[in-house]
Amino acid sequence: MPQETYGVIIHQIHNTIEKSLNNQLRRKGITLSQMNVLITLVASPKKKLSFKELEKRLTLAQSTTVGLISRLEQKKLVSVFGDKEDKRIKSVEITELGIKYCEDAETEVNSIEERIVSCLSETERETFLSLLKKVNNTLMKI
DSSP states (O other): OOSOOHHHHHHHHHHHHHHHHHHHHHTTTOOHHHHHHHHHHHHSTTSEEEHHHHHHHHTOOHHHHHHHHHHHHHTTSEEEEEOSSOTTOEEEEEOHHHHHHHHHHHHHHHHHHHHHTTTSOHHHHHHHHHHHHHHHHHHHTO
């Protein structure tokens, strides 16, 4: 199999981005996986989601999601509560401190993303993003 396959290149890009972001976020005492939880919560309409919905949006296992939420709760970046009507349903909500973490990290993420596409023209950037979305949408249907 040729070394430059789509999967290999995507994997290399992912690893490089993840390493850079984790190095930046480590200074704030948070991981990229934890930041993804916070970003997902910030983007949700009420800034809160059920554990199940969060698992679905992040495509994570239940145990992984519970572990991430537990660590974020210890850092006071999220709060966990049960549903008033159905106690079996647990939800998580981002705190003001969690929102602040997201705002601070956004600048760093934007800086890293800018470096990633710095070799591309504006038209190439738009095409690249469009193609990534198209591939991602196809994968979501599998």
